[in-house]
Amino acid sequence: MGTVSGLYERAASRWSELQGAICAAIEAADGEARFSTDRWSRPGGGGGVSRVLEGGRVFEKAGVNWSDVDGELPEDFAAQLPGWGRRFRATGVSLVLHPRSPMVPTTHANFRFLEKGDAAWFGGGADLTPYYLWREDAEHFHRTLAAACDAHTPVGDYPRFKRWCDEYFFIKHRAETRGVGGIFYDYVGHAPGHERATTADLEAAFAMAGACGDAFVPAYVPIVEQRRDEAYGDDERRWQLLRRGRYVEFNLVYDRGTTFGLKTGGRIESILMSLPPLVRWDHDVSPPGPREAALVEVLRTPVDWLGR
Amino acid sequence: MGTVSGLYERAASRWSELQGAICAAIEAADGEARFSTDRWSRPGGGGGVSRVLEGGRVFEKAGVNWSDVDGELPEDFAAQLPGWGRRFRATGVSLVLHPRSPMVPTTHANFRFLEKGDAAWFGGGADLTPYYLWREDAEHFHRTLAAACDAHTPVGDYPRFKRWCDEYFFIKHRAETRGVGGIFYDYVGHAPGHERATTADLEAAFAMAGACGDAFVPAYVPIVEQRRDEAYGDDERRWQLLRRGRYVEFNLVYDRGTTFGLKTGGRIESILMSLPPLVRWDHDVSPPGPREAALVEVLRTPVDWLGR
Numbered sequence: 183m184g185t186v187s188g189l190y191e192r193a194a195s196r197w198s199e200l201q202g203a204i205c206a207a208i209e210a211a212d213g214e215a216r217f218s219t220d221r222w223s224r225p226g227g228g229g230g231v232s233r234v235l236e237g238g239r240v241f242e243k244a245g246v247n248w249s250d251v252d253g254e255l256p257e258d259f260a261a262q263l264p265g266w267g268r269r270f271r272a273t274g275v276s277l278v279l280h281p282r283s284p285m286v287p288t289t290h291a292n293f294r295f296l297e298k299g300d301a302a303w304f305g306g307g308a309d310l311t312p313y314y315l316w317r318e319d320a321e322h323f324h325r326t327l328a329a330a331c332d333a334h335t336p337v338g339d340y341p342r343f344k345r346w347c348d349e350y351f352f353i354k355h356r357a358e359t360r361g362v363g364g365i366f367y368d369y370v371g372h373a374p375g376h377e378r379a380t381t382a383d384l385e386a387a388f389a390m391a392g393a394c395g396d397a398f399v400p401a402y403v404p405i406v407e408q409r410r411d412e413a414y415g416d417d418e419r420r421w422q423l424l425r426r427g428r429y430v431e432f433n434l435v436y437d438r439g440t441t442f443g444l445k446t447g448g449r450i451e452s453i454l455m456s457l458p459p460l461v462r463w464d465h466d467v468s469p470p471g472p473r474e475a476a477l478v479e480v481l482r483t484p485v486d487w488l489g490r
Numbered sequence: 491m492g493t494v495s496g497l498y499e500r501a502a503s504r505w506s507e508l509q510g511a512i513c514a515a516i517e518a519a520d521g522e523a524r525f526s527t528d529r530w531s532r533p534g535g536g537g538g539v540s541r542v543l544e545g546g547r548v549f550e551k552a553g554v555n556w557s558d559v560d561g562e563l564p565e566d567f568a569a570q571l572p573g574w575g576r577r578f579r580a581t582g583v584s585l586v587l588h589p590r591s592p593m594v595p596t597t598h599a600n601f602r603f604l605e606k607g608d609a610a611w612f613g614g615g616a617d618l619t620p621y622y623l624w625r626e627d628a629e630h631f632h633r634t635l636a637a638a639c640d641a642h643t644p645v646g647d648y649p650r651f652k653r654w655c656d657e658y659f660f661i662k663h664r665a666e667t668r669g670v671g672g673i674f675y676d677y678v679g680h681a682p683g684h685e686r687a688t689t690a691d692l693e694a695a696f697a698m699a700g701a702c703g704d705a706f707v708p709a710y711v712p713i714v715e716q717r718r719d720e721a722y723g724d725d726e727r728r729w730q731l732l733r734r735g736r737y738v739e740f741n742l743v744y745d746r747g748t749t750f751g752l753k754t755g756g757r758i759e760s761i762l763m764s765l766p767p768l769v770r771w772d773h774d775v776s777p778p779g780p781r782e783a784a785l786v787e788v789l790r791t792p793v794d795w796l797g798r
Contacts, residue, residue: 430769431762435743441743454771461768465759465763
């Protein structure tokens, strides 16, 4: 492994710095709570740093994980990925932020680099899950991430990554997307048909992935600042808790990282950090009013927020 | 299909009567709330009656479903079951009861009859999920179900059904059982190696399954009556909500009926009626005191409640 000399180590450092920058920006937006830091190592190889904030003024629960792990993939999972053999190493940053106010959207992002056998690639993305919809917020989120992709064409391909995001974050049994999307990409830098990626491919992918990572804070934090003081009551809170149930359903039933991690002995507390702090399931819920119905409408029929 | 003349129809009636009897007993134990009734039909064939109670004095959410459905199973699922072909019909009653008080255990039960090709069998069981443990409650629940099995030996085999329950309701990623067990059985009445079950096998299985169904109310309701007035505070409620998270994790990640139903277009609201009304996920929770630790201990090391 190590197709491009030092790239793995540079990616690991880049994601670690990104973790620090994101945590600092979230603490500033919260204005009160601080992240705790938990360093862990994995029996199979490697380790990571989990940073968690609970009970903040703005954020009810926020987790930002960095990891650098290596080992052997289970046979059936290894067969689904590029590269020979079962040995892999992976480094990435992943986060889920659950605000307290239903007026502030939940968000998830992940930026990672994998090596397996003689293959290597970047994967990741960022997506937004509002409980109440402001179209301009969805547009801002998409516009900011699109700009990062556009600065790195052709490897950065916003229209493709946007569609991929809508397809991936789809709750089949509800016939709804998890949220209003964002970007999702995988196998970037890997040359299909050529097991060995070129240095130029991987460097271009790294530049694009790094730019997307840097775009996360400017894509999300202005929305928090705009919405954190919006008034809401028990009815809006109840709607948020019910919608959080959909988040749990997606993560436990469909999300590849979560289901793979649970079944193969990953670090449970880090994997399940994505689950919301408080969740409701009532029987047979319909959107109680027009604002809630407007949200569900865009989840049933994904919107091309930037018209491209 | 229809290996034993009229058995399917008799089972369907039996489960429908059981639904009524259980709902009446639960309403009596609640003392306040009433079940609503929702009759539905399924595009693929058949239908059912969902009965739901929400916001009761004792029960925060309770669902008791009866169904009688037929259709074609997906190829890969059909291949895992006895009997030729993909055509099936199934009738059963299934329930999950979520009490409001953390001192009263959650319970689940299911009693069903399936026909597929020339095979037919009974499956089902009942299990108990306390938040605080009274050993005499677990013993009473097991003793009552064991008596129903014992009256129908050899087809009723409590020691085997008890172990099967502990094995089935195991949350692998937590290395814990979902609760203190009960009984679980499947393929009862089906003669392995003989695709065609005999009339005597199936009649014996039906008698056993019916007796277990009838044992559910006397196994569970006395525990409700014993514990519903126990005092508790916010800390005990919080522990209950956290443990309910485990219930969600089991149902969405491992439960065969739930994951199968979600992925193959079952009736979502009926399938997910099992999910608790309000749930918490905090980061890295340890049992806060000795009573909570005592519960987790028996979930990590299943107890032979009746010493047999």
